[in-house]
Amino acid sequence: MKHIIVSIIYSLVFGCFCNAQNRKEWIEDITYYQKTLEEKHINLYHTISKNELNSEIENLKHKLSSLNDFQIIVELMRITQKVGGGKGDGHTSVPLWNRELTRYPIELFNYDGDIRVISIPKAHQQFLGKKLKSINGIPVEDIYKKVLKLTPFTENKYSAMDRTCSYMLVSEILKALNIITNSEQTAFTFTDAQGIDKSIKLKSYNKDALASISYEKLKYTHPNITPPQDAKNKNLWFSSLNDSKTIYINFKAYPPEDEMNNFSKQIYQFIEENKSEHLIIDLRDNYGGDFFKGLILSSYLNTCDSINWNANVYVLINRKTYSAAMVNAMQFKQILNAKLVGETTGANPNGYQDLGQFSLPNSKLLITYSKRLFRFQETKSNGVQPDIAISSKWTNQKNSIDAVLNWVLKDISNVDVTKD
Structure with a gap:
């Protein structure tokens, strides 16, 4: 004893x-x-x-x-x-990049308050597109408000809508906020179009395990635009349509400088050989990088005399157009006389940017901060405002309709008809 x-x-x-x-x-x-x-x-x-x-x-x-x-x-x-978060300084944050985290294997999207599932394991594909009602019995609205107050990299309502949907699926955050106690068997309740609720139990997984899961996803696509078979970079490629009159550039991430130079030369040569007239640069879902690399692309494009620089240059943007991509969108509007089409960007044109980082000595927790103050327009605005505003709608996502690209292609066809 x-x-x-x-x-x-x-x-x-x-x-x-x-x-x-x-x-x-x-x-x-x-x-x-x-x-x-x-x-x-x-x-x-x-x-x-x-x-x-x-x-x-x-x-x-x-x-x-x-x-x-x-x-x-x-x-x-x-x-x-x-x-800084939500107040023009999304680069000052605690991003959790170097932490061992587990997440639930779904992806959510905020359609003006309706938070829906746009990706889920194939075993639960019947819940694809359903509205999330609660996690562990707690209403999703309450969870969203709690997570919103700590979500990193938010500068305005659009980045908040995007980032919060991601961070509210991190099980460690939900545990810390006392929303869940068991990440092995967490109840997710969904509501269908008839208002009927159904629940499933989901487990959270680490990064490697998540990558091994087979998912069913909703995404906007266009039947006339597909990446070329020999595309070396899935996030940077171009294709043509309308007998090569229209060039579409898929620009989702920034490559090394030499790769951007080579890519820009290829586009220049293609346009010159085919006398292409219309140009579409898709910066949607581009989380940023080095905007000087984007200027390499624009410097080559600007020398192509066959492009209709007066009317037919378009840059596509959305809430996931961040940082350097947001800057390039504004620069392409100025340098290439482009129309900005789509949704307001998640990053602000005026504010604190250019990310630096350091780690705390004991916990090794990573902290990021802003090194520069950028002013890319005279007036302040929450996000870069599109010239042609087309918001993300559930009906389009459900039917795999790319409303933004459809508008652009229709505008190009109208110009061609007028010219003829």
Whole structure:
């Protein structure tokens, strides 16, 4: 009996010692977090005052003993979001890139408040397109509001709609917010078109396991535009239609500089040989990179005299057009006289950008921050506004209709008819 009591006391004392050590490390990390952001951010207190941030930091330090590690991380995400997220500084964030996370194997999309499933394992494909009603019995509206307050990389309502749908599927975040307790068997409830609710149990998986799952997906497509069979890069390719009169450039990610140069030369040669007249640059779902590489493309395109520069150049944008892609969209409008068609971008034209990063010394948690202040237009706006606004609608997604590309191709055909 005496041995058991001694063991219990030892465990309690040793456990308290470990918690104290852990708390001490987190205090060091949180202090380093604020100090380093102040040193590296171009203007840390552009939205939040120093007194307010000090208060947030001190409150977090005081309640460390009542939080587990990931709850502390979530608190840092919330504080960092108050520094810039949603207020023109989406690059200052706690992105969780270097954490071992598990996610639920579905993809969600926010159609003006209706959060629907656009990708799900084939075993549950009957729920594709259904509205998500609740997770673990908690209404999706309540979950969305909680996750929205800490979601990284949000600059306006459009990036918030996109990013929040992603982060609310991270099981560690849902646990930290006390929305779920068991990530192995979590109840997801969906509502169909008749208002009938059905639930399934889903397990969260790590990145490798998610990649091995076979999914059923909804996506917008166009029957006349497909990547060439010899395309070396699935995120950067071009094709032609209308007897090569129209060039479509799929620009979803930024390649190395030499690859962009080679790609731009190929397009230039194709346009010159075929005397192409119409140009479409698709920047939808492009999360950014180095906008100077986009200028390489525009410099080659600008030398093509056969293009109808007065009327038939189009750049497609949506809520997932971020950072450098947003900048290139604006530059292509200026340099190439392009019409911007689609949805407002998730990134703002005026604001804090150009991402830097550092890690906290003990937890190794990654923190990102803004190094530059960019002003790409005279007036402030939440996102780059399209010249032709075409919002994301569920009816189009359900029927695999690319309404944006359809509008552009119709506009091109109208111009050709007028010319004839």
